[in-house]
Amino acid sequence: MNETRCHICGNSDFEERKVEYIYRRNGNYLVVRDVPCEVCLRCGERYYAGTTLLEIERRFKAIYEQHNKPKTAIQVPVEVFA
């Protein structure tokens, strides 16, 4: 038996979903849509495959370092909670 358990809540029920992933490094952001992950059905923790995270990082570098054009871009308002 190779039962995977959530490291947050110990639950073993997961569902495969496609989610929006926000990657941030040094004040730069990349939003990646339709990223596959496993979601814990009890606490909602998301689990990504290592190869998925590497691909997101690769695209981040392509856009910010090699100046590749992203599929689309959005403007994000910023607030300070005070």
Ligand SMILES: [Zn+2]
């Ligand atoms: Zn969980």
